[in-house]
Amino acid sequence: MAREKFQTLTEQMYYILLCLREEHYGADIAELVRQWTDGSVVIGPGTMYGLLDDFQKEGLIRLTKTEGRRRSYRITDKGNAMLEAEYRRLLRLTEDYHKYGFKTEN
Amino acid sequence: MLKALYLFHAYAPMAAQALACKLQKMARRGWHLTEYRYGHLKFKRGQPIDAAYAVIYLPDANEYDPKRPESQGVYIAMCEESGWELVTVYGSLHVFRSLDPHAIPIETDDRLRLQMIERVTPKPYLRTMIFYMIWPMIFLFPFRYAYLSGSLFESYETFLVLSLPLSLFFYGTTELLWYYLWCALSRKRTAEGLPLFSPLTRLRVFLRKLYALPLALVYLRVICLLPKWSHKFLLLSILFAAPLFCQAIDDLTLAYAKKKNERDIYVEQDYRKYTVYIIQILGIIGLVRMLWPYFKTF
Numbered sequence: 001m002a003r004e005k006f007q008t009l010t011e012q013m014y015y016i017l018l019c020l021r022e023e024h025y026g027a028d029i030a031e032l033v034r035q036w037t038d039g040s041v042v043i044g045p046g047t048m049y050g051l052l053d054d055f056q057k058e059g060l061i062r063l064t065k066t067e068g069r070r071r072s073y074r075i076t077d078k079g080n081a082m083l084e085a086e087y088r089r090l091l092r093l094t095e096d097y098h099k100y101g102f103k104t105e106n
Numbered sequence: 107m108l109k110a111l112y113l114f115h116a117y118a119p120m121a122a123q124a125l126a127c128k129l130q131k132m133a134r135r136g137w138h139l140t141e142y143r144y145g146h147l148k149f150k151r152g153q154p155i156d157a158a159y160a161v162i163y164l165p166d167a168n169e170y171d172p173k174r175p176e177s178q179g180v181y182i183a184m185c186e187e188s189g190w191e192l193v194t195v196y197g198s199l200h201v202f203r204s205l206d207p208h209a210i211p212i213e214t215d216d217r218l219r220l221q222m223i224e225r226v227t228p229k230p231y232l233r234t235m236i237f238y239m240i241w242p243m244i245f246l247f248p249f250r251y252a253y254l255s256g257s258l259f260e261s262y263e264t265f266l267v268l269s270l271p272l273s274l275f276f277y278g279t280t281e282l283l284w285y286y287l288w289c290a291l292s293r294k295r296t297a298e299g300l301p302l303f304s305p306l307t308r309l310r311v312f313l314r315k316l317y318a319l320p321l322a323l324v325y326l327r328v329i330c331l332l333p334k335w336s337h338k339f340l341l342l343s344i345l346f347a348a349p350l351f352c353q354a355i356d357d358l359t360l361a362y363a364k365k366k367n368e369r370d371i372y373v374e375q376d377y378r379k380y381t382v383y384i385i386q387i388l389g390i391i392g393l394v395r396m397l398w399p400y401f402k403t404f
Contacts, residue, residue, distance in 0.1 A: 012215060026180075027187035030210070045184040046162060046212035050222065053177075069183035 009086045011041050016051055017083045020075040023064050026052050055079065111137055111149040119198075119223045119231065120288045122161040123302070129159035129201070139201060141194045160190065160202045160212040163226040185212055198226050217296045224289060232285065238278025242271030 009017070015033040024032065030043045043051075052073060055061040060079035065072040075083070115125065129139050134156060137149040164178055182192055182200070189209055190202040202212060213219040246268065291303040 010215070027184050030188065034210075042210045042214055044210050044212045044214035045188040045190065046160075046181070046222075047215040047218055049181045049184050050215070050218045069179045070187075071180060 008089070009082070012043050012047065013051060013055075014083070014086060015041055016043070016048070016055070017060065017075055017079055020061050020073055020079070021083075023072050023074045025070050025072045027070065109151050111151075113147045113149070115142070115147050119163040119226055120285060120292075122163060122223070126159040126161045129161070129203075130157065130207075133157045133159070133203075139193055139203075142196045142199060142201065155205070156207040158204045158207050158209050158211075159193075160204075162200045162202065162212060163198045163223060164200055165198065165222070165226045188212075216292075216300075216302050220289070220292050220296055220302060232282065235278040235281045235285075238274045239282070242275035245271045 019029045061073045136154040193201045
């Protein structure tokens with residue numbers, strides 16, 4: 001069931017994995033995503049916690065450091081593969097849009 | 107001037123959003139939540155502020171165990187780092203407040219929010235509701251012959267005593283029905299990319315009121331069977347007094363608040379719980395009346 005859940009990534013999932021190509025604290029990721037996307041993608045702390053927990057259980061990210069109640073994470077090889085697959089899927093969608101979308105409009 | 111205010115609030119993870127809106131309205135009127143205990147919200151008087159509230163039900167929490175799971179500490183720390191302060195905790199219920207009314211909400215993914223509610227709800231809540239449904243059936247089982255022979259409702263004290271488990275049964279049933287209906291509608295909406303089902307309180311209060319209908323029918327049956335007019339009058343008044351009684355409580359609260367220059371006081375109108383309280387009080391009175399002759403012999 002969990003595998004099915006991550007077959008396609010939501011915007012929030014995509015950006016969290018992208019952030020974690022470098023080590024980051026959970027709480028810092030939301031601010032980074034907000035800056036990268038000019039505020040178009042916002043992640044609440046509760047949602048962030050839930051997603052990080054799910055990713056960790058699925059082995060997509062790993063816990064690297066714990067400082068008190070703060071935890072930092074980094075993406076795993078499995079997570080990287082999933083991010084790459086999602087990137088390729090989005091790229092294919094974009095290519096198809098340019099390939100067929102404009103033709104049908106014209 | 108009023109310094110503290112207590113309002114009832116039943117445990118209901120699916121009404122978390124409605125509670126958050128209510129807390130925001132109260133803060134704008136100068137009433138700030140300080141704690142939640144045993145079904146009551148406690149507010150203290152302060153300066154009116156425009157703050158955002160979030161009501162979160164976290165799994166793995168237990169009101170009987172003071173030791174909080176480590177995961178909750180991490181969750182709370184993440185919220186605090188994002189500008190949300192923890193106001194009160196009771197079991198799985200966590201209330202957060204942010205002084206920025208436009209703060210990024212704690213939950214920004216409705217699908218995850220629904221998952222969390224479904225994960226947290228079955229533990230304490232559904233078990234209790236199922237118990238409320240089953241226990242009255244077991245309790246009422248020995249009375250089946252009395253019911254079939256038509257002698258069950260001959261004594262109005264007996265009926266009042268039986269109305270206790272009946273009220274619990276209807277309460278449990280409507281709560282369960284509401285929970286599954288809300289989850290089904292919310293699941294459908296999140297699959298379509300829409301927010302969770304939102305007319306939270308109205309429909310819930312309507313469903314909870316609906317439970318009073320079978321009770322009313324039973325009351326009417328009792329009225330027909332009772333020979334004495336005084337009993338008839340009494341039971342009719344029980345039936346119709348509940349909403350009037352609730353209205354009277356609200357009116358009195360408002361009148362008192364107006365006298366104390368608290369014109370914008372918020373009064374929750376949830377007649378269901380008052381009705382349950384009245385039925386239960388009457389049941390206890392019935393029980394005392396039934397047992398009174400035995401007490402007198404001692």
